[in-house]
Amino acid sequence: MEERLFQTARDIHGLYPHVHIWGGPIAIYLFLGGLAAGILLFATLYYLKGKENEMPFTVKIAPIFTFWIVILGLLLLVYDLHHPLYVLELFTSFRIESPMSWGAWTLAVVSVLSLIWPLSYIDDIEAYLHERGWQKLDWATRMVKTWEHKWIIPRFVIMNFRKYRKPIAYLLLFLSIILGIYTGILLSAFNAHPLWNNSILGPLFLTSGVSTGSAFVMWLSNNKKERKLMSTIDMALIAIELFFIIHMIMGMQAGPEAYKQAAHLFLGGEFTVIFWVIFVGFGLILPFILEGLELGGKHIPPALPAILVLIGGLLFRIIMVAAGQMSEYPF
Amino acid sequence: MRYAMAIEVNKCVGCGDCVVACQTENNVPMGYSRDWIIEIARGEYPNLFMHFESQRCNHCDDTPCVRTCPTGASHVIEGGIVKVTHDECIGCGACIEACPYDARYFHPDGYVDKCTFCDHRVADGLDPACVSVCPTNCMHFGDLDDPDSEISKLLNSREHYTLLPEAGTAPQIYYLK
Ligand code: SF4
Ligand code: SF4
Numbered sequence: 001m002e003e004r005l006f007q008t009a010r011d012i013h014g015l016y017p018h019v020h021i022w023g024g025p026i027a028i029y030l031f032l033g034g035l036a037a038g039i040l041l042f043a044t045l046y047y048l049k050g051k052e053n054e055m056p057f058t059v060k061i062a063p064i065f066t067f068w069i070v071i072l073g074l075l076l077l078v079y080d081l082h083h084p085l086y087v088l089e090l091f092t093s094f095r096i097e098s099p100m101s102w103g104a105w106t107l108a109v110v111s112v113l114s115l116i117w118p119l120s121y122i123d124d125i126e127a128y129l130h131e132r133g134w135q136k137l138d139w140a141t142r143m144v145k146t147w148e149h150k151w152i153i154p155r156f157v158i159m160n161f162r163k164y165r166k167p168i169a170y171l172l173l174f175l176s177i178i179l180g181i182y183t184g185i186l187l188s189a190f191n192a193h194p195l196w197n198n199s200i201l202g203p204l205f206l207t208s209g210v211s212t213g214s215a216f217v218m219w220l221s222n223n224k225k226e227r228k229l230m231s232t233i234d235m236a237l238i239a240i241e242l243f244f245i246i247h248m249i250m251g252m253q254a255g256p257e258a259y260k261q262a263a264h265l266f267l268g269g270e271f272t273v274i275f276w277v278i279f280v281g282f283g284l285i286l287p288f289i290l291e292g293l294e295l296g297g298k299h300i301p302p303a304l305p306a307i308l309v310l311i312g313g314l315l316f317r318i319i320m321v322a323a324g325q326m327s328e329y330p331f
Numbered sequence: 332m333r334y335a336m337a338i339e340v341n342k343c344v345g346c347g348d349c350v351v352a353c354q355t356e357n358n359v360p361m362g363y364s365r366d367w368i369i370e371i372a373r374g375e376y377p378n379l380f381m382h383f384e385s386q387r388c389n390h391c392d393d394t395p396c397v398r399t400c401p402t403g404a405s406h407v408i409e410g411g412i413v414k415v416t417h418d419e420c421i422g423c424g425a426c427i428e429a430c431p432y433d434a435r436y437f438h439p440d441g442y443v444d445k446c447t448f449c450d451h452r453v454a455d456g457l458d459p460a461c462v463s464v465c466p467t468n469c470m471h472f473g474d475l476d477d478p479d480s481e482i483s484k485l486l487n488s489r490e491h492y493t494l495l496p497e498a499g500t501a502p503q504i505y506y507l508k
Contacts, residue, residue, distance in 0.1 A: 082442070095403060
């Protein structure tokens with residue numbers, strides 16, 4: 001038997017009974033990072049495969065959202081800081097050892113590139129809006145065109161972006177993978193929390209993020225071929241995700257005591273039901289089945305599996321952030 | 332130079348003077364503390380053993396807190412003392428997540444605060460406040476790189492342990508059995 005008691009009071013908020021300083025905002029931040037990574041990965045990949053006209057939503061339209069998704073993520077990050085007035089310190093230093101540092105830089109670069117990417121497609125976007133009967137949004141495209149016409153800087157930037165779209169696409173593809181992995185590595189860098197401290201977390205978060213990206217396209221695209229392709233890809237991603245999850249838990253089970261206890265949070269402990277039933281059941285397996293049925297010819301509204309995958313992705317991050325902080329070395 | 336602390340657990344009576352001394356010396360806000368005392372009971376009835384441990388930042392040799400800090404606010408100074416520069420800290424909490432000993436906390440002003448080994452006193456050749464105030468003299472502070480220092484001799488001659496060596500941080504607070 002071993003029992004520890006505080007002899008002197010130390011009732012500091014967020015430290016006891018276990019560290020709990022990260023909550024919803026960080027989980028949503030990780031979710032948005034993964035989603036943006038997924039959308040950009042498909043946009044740049046299919047552009048590089050020469051499918052920009054076959055898959056207009058994936059390549060040209062979906063990236064319109066990434067800028068706003070990334071900005072929202074960065075705002076949440078800043079909102080969660082306890083010393084926010086000093087936030088510029090984050091961008092006056094670059095520390096390769098700190099995932100939080102290179103991740104924030106990646107997000108900053110991605111946000112700029114993903115703002116210009118859709119701007120450089122402005123004519124196609126206008127045509128697309130008309131095709132879907134959304135003439136009401138014309139003011140936005142018109143505004144961009146006026147800027148481009150009137151001012152030299154946007155004109156110069158967009159012109160060069162068009163000219164060098166290929167190398168930029170390669171760069172963005174690379175950055176989107178980094179961004180997706182980063183959302184996992186941010187957590188796995190913390191040795192003090194055995195649940196997070198495993199090398200599968202990076203690939204797992206990347207896969208989950210790309211899966212939410214494919215769900216996003218599947219949901220909002222009006223192109224049958226595109227939707228079908230995304231749904232097939234998503235099924236594969238869900239399968240990989242399940243494999244990673246099982247692998248991660250088995251790895252912890254085979255580890256030292258603190259890691260076994262981390263696994264126990266999902267195997268009988270307090271996250272068991274929400275993890276297996278709600279996240280794995282409704283966020284992975286159910287959409288997998290629905291997508292399979294749809295591909296098999298059954299009529300299923302594509303929004304349904306897509307929304308399940310998106311909610312599942314968010315829930316997964318909420319669970320991982322909360323459970324990870326509960327998994328600690330006993331001392 | 333490598334500063335470290337050695338604490339004789341069998342001499343500690345759990346009075347909490349070290350905690351109060353630190354709060355006073357370092358202006359620690361009400362309700363917060365950079366060091367604390369834990370009472371540990373081990374064994375099976377009727378063979379129970381109990382001792383006190385005065386705990387604080389371990390000024391680790393391998394510092395996950397410094398590694399994960401995105402701004403460089405957390406850093407190591409001469410002698411291996413781990414410090415936080417308040418006006419470089421954005422209060423992201425990465426270092427709090429990284430420390431397996433719960434040694435760091437958010438100061439009410441937003442930045443992260445923790446034990447500094449009283450580096451301002453050490454620079455003047457004094458012991459940290461907690462060490463100098465201990466009524467049973469159970470704490471010893473000094474330079475491990477100097478083989479003639481009191482702490483080097485104590486660690487050479489007596490059995491000791493550290494907290495959570497399995498977390499891989501190479502902690503520098505030693506507990507003498
Ligand atoms: S005890 Fe914690 S805060 Fe202190 S040096 Fe070690 S890891 Fe860093
Ligand atoms: S809270 Fe401050 S000291 Fe800690 S990691 Fe963030 S910036 Fe660094």
